Structures are given as structure tokens and as C-alpha cells.
Amino acid sequence: xxxxxxxxxxxxxxxxxxxxxxxxxxxxxxxxxxxxxxxxxxxxxxxxxxxxxxxxxxxxxxxxxxxxxxxxxxxxxxxxxxxxxxxxxxxxxxxxxxxxxxxxxxxxxxxxxxxxxxxxxxxxxxxxxxxxxxxxxxxxxxxxxxxxxxxxxxxxxxxxxxxxxxxxxxxxxxxxxxxxxxxxxxxxxxxxxxxxxxxxxxxxxxxxxxxxxxxxxxxxxxxxxxxxxxxxxxxxxxxxxxxxxxxxxxxxxxxxxxxxxxxxxxxxxxxxxxxxxxxxxxxxxxxxxxxxxxxxxxxxxxxxxxxxxxxxxxxxxxxxxxxxxxxxxxxxxxxxxxxxxxxxxxxxxxxxxxxxxxxxxxxxxxxxxxxxxxxxxxxxxxxxxxxxxxxxxxxxxxxxxxxxxxxxxxxxxxxxxxxxxxxxxxxxxxxxxxxxxxxxxxxxxxxxxxxxxxxxxxxxxxxxxxxxxxxxxxxxxxxxxxxxxxxxxxxxxxxxxxxxxxxxxxxxxxxxxxxxxxxxxxxxxxxxxxxxxxxxxxxxxxxxxxxxxxxxxxxxxxxxxxxxxxxxxxxxxxxxxxxxxxxxxxxxxxxxxxxxxxxxxxxxxxxxxxxxxxxxxxxxxxxxx
Amino acid sequence: xxxxxxxxxxxxxxxxxxxxxxxxxxxxxxxxxxxxxxxxxxxxxxxxxxxxxxxxxxxxxxxxxxxxxxxxxxxxxxxxxxxxxxxxxxxxxxxxxxxxxxxxxxxxxxxxxxxxxxxxxxxxxxxxxxxxxxxxxxxxxxxxxxxxxxxxxxxxxxxxxxxxxxxxxxxxxxxxxxxxxxxx
Numbered sequence: 001x002x003x004x005x006x007x008x009x010x011x012x013x014x015x016x017x018x019x020x021x022x023x024x025x026x027x028x029x030x031x032x033x034x035x036x037x038x039x040x041x042x043x044x045x046x047x048x049x050x051x052x053x054x055x056x057x058x059x060x061x062x063x064x065x066x067x068x069x070x071x072x073x074x075x076x077x078x079x080x081x082x083x084x085x086x087x088x089x090x091x092x093x094x095x096x097x098x099x100x101x102x103x104x105x106x107x108x109x110x111x112x113x114x115x116x117x118x119x120x121x122x123x124x125x126x127x128x129x130x131x132x133x134x135x136x137x138x139x140x141x142x143x144x145x146x147x148x149x150x151x152x153x154x155x156x157x158x159x160x161x162x163x164x165x166x167x168x169x170x171x172x173x174x175x176x177x178x179x180x181x182x183x184x185x186x187x188x189x190x191x192x193x194x195x196x197x198x199x200x201x202x203x204x205x206x207x208x209x210x211x212x213x214x215x216x217x218x219x220x221x222x223x224x225x226x227x228x229x230x231x232x233x234x235x236x237x238x239x240x241x242x243x244x245x246x247x248x249x250x251x252x253x254x255x256x257x258x259x260x261x262x263x264x265x266x267x268x269x270x271x272x273x274x275x276x277x278x279x280x281x282x283x284x285x286x287x288x289x290x291x292x293x294x295x296x297x298x299x300x301x302x303x304x305x306x307x308x309x310x311x312x313x314x315x316x317x318x319x320x321x322x323x324x325x326x327x328x329x330x331x332x333x334x335x336x337x338x339x340x341x342x343x344x345x346x347x348x349x350x351x352x353x354x355x356x357x358x359x360x361x362x363x364x365x366x367x368x369x370x371x372x373x374x375x376x377x378x379x380x381x382x383x384x385x386x387x388x389x390x391x392x393x394x395x396x397x398x399x400x401x402x403x404x405x406x407x408x409x410x411x412x413x414x415x416x417x418x419x420x421x422x423x424x425x426x427x428x429x430x431x432x433x434x435x436x437x438x439x440x441x442x443x444x445x446x447x448x449x450x451x452x453x454x455x456x457x458x459x460x461x462x463x464x465x466x467x468x469x470x471x472x473x474x475x476x477x478x479x480x481x482x483x484x485x486x487x488x489x490x491x492x493x494x495x496x497x498x499x500x501x502x503x504x505x506x507x508x509x510x511x512x513x514x515x516x517x518x519x520x521x522x523x524x525x526x527x528x529x530x531x532x533x534x535x536x537x538x539x540x541x542x543x544x545x546x547x548x549x550x551x552x553x554x555x556x557x558x559x560x561x562x563x564x565x566x567x568x569x570x571x572x573x574x575x576x577x578x579x580x581x582x583x584x585x586x587x588x589x590x591x592x593x594x595x596x597x598x599x600x601x602x603x604x605x606x607x608x609x610x611x612x613x614x615x616x617x618x619x620x621x622x623x624x625x
Numbered sequence: 626x627x628x629x630x631x632x633x634x635x636x637x638x639x640x641x642x643x644x645x646x647x648x649x650x651x652x653x654x655x656x657x658x659x660x661x662x663x664x665x666x667x668x669x670x671x672x673x674x675x676x677x678x679x680x681x682x683x684x685x686x687x688x689x690x691x692x693x694x695x696x697x698x699x700x701x702x703x704x705x706x707x708x709x710x711x712x713x714x715x716x717x718x719x720x721x722x723x724x725x726x727x728x729x730x731x732x733x734x735x736x737x738x739x740x741x742x743x744x745x746x747x748x749x750x751x752x753x754x755x756x757x758x759x760x761x762x763x764x765x766x767x768x769x770x771x772x773x774x775x776x777x778x779x780x781x782x783x784x785x786x787x788x789x790x791x792x793x794x795x796x797x798x799x800x801x802x803x804x805x806x807x808x809x
Contacts, residue, residue: 042764042765042766042779043766043767043768043769043781045779046766046769046778046779046781047769080766080767080768080769081768083768083769226762226763227763228723228724228725228726228762228763229724229725229763229767230763230765231763231765231766231767234765235765266708267761267762267763267764269777304664304667305667305668305671306706306708307667307670307671307706307707307708307709308706308707308708308762309705309707310762321667322664323661323663323664324663324665324666324667325663325702326701326702326705327706328705342661383767385725385726385767385770386725386726386729386770387729387730391726391767391768391770392768423725426725457725459729461729465729470729473725473728474725477762483705
């Protein structure tokens, strides 16, 4: 790997490497050259995508097609529901749910004979037609990929391919042609706001940190993606780690920092590995380290692992954890921009925020500012999961509606069920009901309907989900993750969980509902950090939009969605029971009485609600209510 | 906690596991006067847990000495983070993801089934030390929900009915292929 010491050398490296992507970008069309990209994200990786690459490579060798047909891993294509994904360039053919043994069929049919393997193409669930290219698939039609621009395009383990995609050009432009002040002005003009949750202006944050004079400053990349159900930061780091590194370096130049840290969850071993590779490669090329591109700018990055504490996503707690302490938050002010890591000016930016930075300098703040809504610029990546047909990562311009995300991109609700709510913002967010499906999403609109952007997790719930139970689920999470430093969060949330558990187990009273509200207000007003201040949100939003479900649990001791086990009853319908004894034989606690050809009955006092009787009955005589 | 030498992998200080840990710590070039030396403490604890499988008191004391900090500081950090454990895990570690996406797709029923089949609760180890169950928060493979990982291998779209089949292999394989691994 030759060292790159000037921006001219970087430009010539780009010229040298750009042919690496020509088949993929369709800039050179050569009938015989094919590029096979196999998704190497966590999901597809778990489904043996590496084996697929191995099989293709063996086939290329066997057929003597080296130099004509290439196969490599790539970052996440986002369409995790249908993984493992294999994409063939330049024809842009998109194969889904590929198994290692399918490689030979794709190779023989497609590479050797030019026929697409119909069986492995994506079938549109509505049109019932096979879609040949990625562009035809509804999942991709409404997306605009900025932060995810390189995911599913380049091999994340090769810095040459990042450079070929125009990588590190923004860094070169920034450190050779712009002053730190100009960089900050450009960032402010772009309107980029933090993608980690709170949505604070990134440019402003940099400006604050730049104003404090200090010999030492730090840039921290917050990669502690703790929201359950959110995986956009993981995908960016796995698929395009260099863009995060480049973003951090630009931030470092702007505020006058020479050292960066990536604080990453230990639960993401693949992302850690890719990041380590990227840092090593950037150092080897001289793009990280001393005197970068001959400008005298020094910057290096170290990786620090988290250890499974949700609260460490909060910046002051994260900083404590980086210092080797318990990850407890501190009161603000002083903000980290003034006194952060080792009491030096520090900025903490989220992964997705940083991945947007190089593009802003490549295409201009004005371009970035033209995307999105009045207050929220650019795009947002959402991790769409739960009861939706197309689980995956979607990147859409701010202002896209929930309906477009769930129905047009997400392909609607699983198993033909009805949409009930979309949960955004993780344990700090809320549940958005059906009546707000057409709200254009941005930071402000989500807040006004009782939820928040958060890091971008979006869990779809159907009429088979009990909203009281979901509120209890999040509260359980919060209680486990509360660091215990301040009383309202430590004790208040615990009381909330007890009340919610009582309600889901049939011991709730109407007073409990008032108690939940008043506890929520106290916790929000008096907690120390963001975790506590937002912890009651899931409860408040479900109380607001799904009060009838709470009432049914409390007044009628009934769970309308049929989820809360303690509130369920199994009953045998006398008119349907023919007395076959199957249910009684299958009951693990022998609580069903009745002899052959007699109507059977369930002893409710003994029933453990396992549902075995219902599964066994062939006549639909056992019902759950 | 009580330390019983017979059950611990670390009988002596010159045990190969300690040597491996010391090698790592030496590569950090800790200086007792550096007020920032603790910034690698969590990384070291990760490494130690990888080597020993858990963090018994003797390992904690060893690390405290190397960092010139008190045992209480090390122990305080360990108890704060979910990832660290002071009790040994099973040789086969079953981790059931209870992130939201997995939860709404029935992960709690999968967890219950593992608990029933293995006869232990989440957080416990079977009497023979072979299996342990943990629940974890989101491995980020939500497209495969519900997700279970067993020693680093990921099982996706697991139904309660699949649990026995998944475990069967581990019952049969006995210990021959199963390496002692740290918490995934």
C-alpha cells in the first residue's frame, strides 16, 4: 500500500482505483465482466454469506474466469428480511435468500449462460411478479441513500474501494483549502442535526468546542447503539467504516482536536473488526497519523469497547466509561464541548451523523440543505423491524410519512394483520398510532405526537401486540439499565414497572392509571440525565393513544390483544365439543374433566394457560378469550 | 464471593492464562503516575474475561495491582456493566435476544422454552457446568428476529418448537468440539 502524502497523490490514487468500481457503477460496460457482491452484514453473515463468497470464488477459479468475474463481500444492502442478498453487476440483478449451495446455479445460469435464476429473484408480494433489478423493488424506490451511500457498493475491508468512491477527497478539500471556521460555517449551513436522538445542530456543537481554547481536544464517535431494534450504526460501521473515520477527521480539524475515540458496543464484533481494519489501512496509507497530506494536521483514532450499559449512549456517561469509570452521567452544564474527556473540550457525535459529513463537503451544504423539511435537513436511516414484511434498513428524506415507510417501503404488515402502532425512539420514545400515519417525519413532528426521532429504531406493532405489555417491556428495560445514580429514575421507574406488571397480571386498579401519570411527570422533571427524563415516554404515549387497552386490563381484567397470559382464559364450547378426549390427554396439569363423547370442561383454578388443549383440538371447540 | 481454587482455571499466578493477560497489559505500557491510565481498564477486563471466561476475585486483584488502583475501583466497574460476570458461565452459552424486534416476534416464549428444556433460569448454569442461559439486548440482526446465539453462532427466526432440535446437537456432541468461550 503506497503512502499518500499530498492531495495530488490522493487524486492520482483515485484515478488509479476508480476502475475497481466501474462494473458496479456501470461506467464501463463490458459484456464479459461481472461483479458479484455478497452482503457481509451481521444478518447475512449469520446466514453463511461468507460460504457463498467462497463457493463463487471456487467456481470462478474452476472455470478460469479470474479477471473477468469477481466476487466480494459488501456492506449491508439493507434488505435484511430477504438475506442473504447477492447482487450481480453491471446487470443489477438482485438475488434474495441465497444459500451457499445456490452459488453453482447462479454461476452456471447467469455467469456462463446469461440467464437469470428466476427462482431466486425477489417476488413482489402485491404484484406477485419477479423483480429482476434492485431498482424495480418497491423497498428501494422511495429511498435516498446518503449515509448508506457505500453500503452494498464497496468492499468495506478495502480502503482502495473507498478511495475509488471519492473517499477522503472531502478531508483533502477541508484541510488544504478551508479554515476550521469555514468548515464550521459550512456545517451550520448544511443544517445537519445529530442523528443519535436529541437532534442538536452538529455545526453548532462543533462551533462551541472550537471556541474553547485548549491544547488538547477530543472527537468521540458514539457507536454505543443501545436502542433495542436499532441497527443503522452497526450497518454503517460494517459497510463503510471509512466514512465514519473521514467524518471524525473533518470534525477534528474543525475544532482543533488531534485524537479521536470510537466508543462501540461489544455486542457488535463484526463492526469492531471492520473498524479496526479500516483504521489500520488508513494509518498505513498515511491518512491517519502525523502530518496528514503534508498539511501539518495530525489526527489518530483509537477504539474503546463498551460493556453492555444502555446509559453509556448518554454523552457524559460515555465519557466516564471511556475514562475507565462506571458509566454514570454527570449534570450539564458544563457540556462536553467545554469540559468533556479528561476535562478537555470534546465533541460526541453519532455514527450516522459523522457518515453524513464527508458527503456535505463533497456536494455542498446547499445541496444537503435542499433535502428534507424546514427544520430537519437531509435523510434519516431507520431500522424497520417488528411486524412488517420488509425488515431492514431504510434511508429516506426527512419529511417522508410513516405510511410510505411502512406500506410502500416496508411492504405492509406481516401475515395480513392490522397496523396498530409504530414505536420510534426506543425506550425513550413513544408509540405512534394509526391516525398519525400520514405525518411527515422530522424531529419536531415526532416530538409533537409524543414520540421522538431517537437513533432511528422503528418497531412496527400489529393488532396482535398488547400496548400495555409493550409499555411494561420498555419499563423493564429501563429499570435494568438505570444506573441508579438519581432517585427518581432508580426508584420511580421501578414503581412504574410494578404497577404495569400488576396491570398486565390482572391486579391493576383505576387509581394505578393516575399514579402512572403522576409518577411519569415527577420522573421527567427531576431525573438527572436523558435516560430518566425520557424513560416514561413509552408509558405516557400508550396511555394517551391506547387508553382503552389500559381500561380493559384494569376494569374488565381482559387483554384485548390476547397477549397477557395471566388475563387469558381457555374455554371449551359445549356445542362444538364432541368428547374426543384429545384435549384432556394433552393437558399437562390434568385440569380438563369429561369422559368419552361427553362435553369436556376446564378447571380455571388449575389451568396454567399453556394453550396445549387449543392446539390439540381438531374441532375448534377450545377458544381463548 | 468465595474463591474455590479447585473450580477456578487460575491456580497459580504463573499459569498460562495469567501470562497471556500480563502480555496484553504490558503492551499498554501503563505508568502508575499517569492519571489517564484507567482509560484501557474496560478493554483489559474484556480481554481478561475472554481469557478466563469470567472475572474471579483473584483476576480482579491482579488487574487492580497492574493499574495501581484499588480492588474496589475494579470491582465497581465490573458490577456496573452487564457484560462482565464474576461467576463462570456454561461451556455452551445460550443467549436469547430480548430486543424489541425479537420480543414482539415472540422471543420471550423462545427463552421460556430454553429454560424449560435445560431446567435452569436465565442467568443460571446447569449443574454440570455445560449450559448457561442469558438474555441479551439486541444483537442488531433484527431481520432474523427472534435471534438466539449459542457460543458465537447465530440462529435466526427461532420458534419455541425449534429449541429441542437446536440443543440436540449440543447434547450429542458432548465436549469434543465445544471450546470454552467467553461471553459472546
